[in-house]
Amino acid sequence: MYTKWYQLEEKEIFRSLDTSERGLSSSEVERRLNTYGPNQLPEPEAISRLRILIHQFTSPLIYILIVAAGVTAFLGEYIDTGVITAILIINAAIGYFQEYKAETSVRALKGMVVPRTKVIREGKEQEIPSERLVPGDIVLLASGMRVPADLRLLKATELxxxxxxxTGESVPIEKRTEVIVEENLTPGDQTNMAFMGTIVVGGRAKGVVVETGSKTVLGQIAHEVKSLAVTETPLQQKINRFARFIGLLVLGSALAICALGFILGMGIAEIFKIAVAASVAAVPEGLPVVVTITMAIGINRMAKRNAIIRKLPAVETLGSTTVICSDKTGTLTKNEMTVKVVHDTHQTYEVTGSGYDPEGQVLRDWESCDISALDGVCGVLRIGMLCNESRLEREDGQYRVDGDPTEGALIVSAMKAGLQLEEEKKRYPQLSIIPFESERGFMATLHAMDGKKLILAKGAPEKIIEMCSQAAGGSPLDKER
Structure with a gap:
């Protein structure tokens, strides 16, 4: 029975899914995984070696060569039969080897790239592979994430x-959490839902998984388009047209030879042999293997540039491309950021070290200084550490950042100045947050401090300066400068 999740209150949803804001227990997750299966769309049936081999003989030109080999064998022309058969075997072997190698490489890459998502289970936030999500899981969404399953939103901040x-709608949809009473809404109108495969472009949210795998909206679409026919590549279309032309040419030539033989009074057996010989001679036996070898060379050249081509004809299709549009985001190196210089409106400090390892120092005029001399810069670094949504973790002796690389660099720079993240969080507990968005240009957090409220903000210089009335220490602020 289809449940209209967008019409249900939060309590009804928790009751229907037998869950809570603390999330599911480990034993319950395993039970539901056995019941609902992994959270992944049905993958196409694995291509067996036999199917890859049979695929090498599915070209009309190959059909003509097979017929020619049979006819020459019937006539006792075993040398011609052997040549044609050898060409068929060489063509099939090259095509099989290349496609099988590409197929295994692609599946190996899929195994290396495992989508992960943040969930709350047993009251603790943790990161898991997306395929292990089950209905009832509590999922945390942030800007830049791909929604891992169909979710009913519980909390949303400018999402x-x-x-x-x-939906085909290019403009991002603003999401909210209020119940929608309307009936029979399309996914595009269910503004309190987040659907598998869509992308969070702004804001933060928490939601409960209501559907996974093939039962999601995306899964239903995938099921409907599964029966669509695969379009032939330009090269396949050209070869098929050429094969039909060769077939008609051979048939027309054979009929013409037969007619001429009858006119000249030749015997039926002699006419048949001449017609068959002329037909076999008209077939370009070497063309399939030449095309296959040429495409195999292209595949090898692409592989040296770290590009895997699964099907041989795709090489020609890629070669026919005239315009490639691409979008680069992030960095092209290790995706690690490092703070090198800090200015506190009075003094400039240098920060040593690189990457996310907190080993390093904060120097003044390139000289070491006592921690007491860093009071001013510590205030700046404390803002970067607390006005932050990322975490620094250590795995197998290596430090890594769970979140934005720039925010990770701010945490590391503060630790180099002697600040400890957990101690600072206890000293200044966070009460609320305005997440960073490119349209807004800044991020802000509200903290408690000795019975008072403290707002910390970071962002684009022009945005932060607009909010300021004076510089650190109470000195006047020259906004123009």
Whole structure:
């Protein structure tokens, strides 16, 4: 029975899914995994070696060569039969080897790239592979994430989701958590839902998983388009047209030879042999293997540039491409950021070290200084550490950041100045947050401090300066300078 999750209150949802804001227990997760299965769309049936081999003989030109080999064998022309058969075997072997190697490489890459998502289970936030999500899981969404399953939103802070993959709507949709009473709404109108495969372009949210895998909206679409026919590549279309032309040419030539033989009074057996010989001679036996070898060379050249081509004809299709549009985001190196210089409106400090390892120092005029001399810069670094949504973790002796690389660099720079994240969080507990968005240009957090409220903000210089009335220490602020 289809449940209209967008019409249900939060308590009804928790009751229907037998869950809570603390999330599910480990034993319950395993039970539901056995019941609902992994959270992944049905993958196409694995291509067996036999199917890859058979695929090498599915070209009309190959059909003509097979017929020619049979006819020459029937006539006792075993040398011609052997040549044609050898060409068929060489062509099939090259095509099989290349496609099988590409197929195994692609599956190995899929195994290396495992999507992960943040959930709350047993009251603790943790990161898990997306395929282990089950209905009832509590999921945390942040800007830049891909929604891992169909979610009913419980909390949302300026959440915007791009749903072009489902609805075709290019403008991100603003999401909210209020119940919608209307009946029979399309996914695009269910503004308190987040659907699998869509992308969070802004804001933060918490939601409960209501559908996974093939039962999601995306899964239903995938099931409907599964029966669509695969379009032939330009090269396959050209070869098929050429094969039909060769077939008609051979048939027309054979009929013409037969007619001429009857006119000249030749015997039926002699006419048949001449017609068959002329037909076999008209077939370009070497063309399939030449095309296959040429495409195999292209595949090897692409592989040296770290590009895997699964099907041989795709090489020609890629070669026919005239315009490639690409979008680069992030960094092209290790995706690690490092703070090198800090200015506190009075003094400039240098920060040593690189990457996310907190080993390093904060120097003044390139000289070491006592921690007491860092009071001013510690205030700046404390803002970077607390006005932050990322975490620094250590795994197998290596430090890594769970979150934005820039925010990770701010945490590391503060630790180099002697600040400890957990101690600072206890000293200044966070009460609320305004997450960073490119449209807003800044991020702010509200903290408690000795019975008072403290607002910390970081962002684009022009945005932060607009909010300021004076510089650190109470000195006047020259905004123009």
């Amino acid at each position: 915007k989701i791009e749903e072009a993959a489902l």
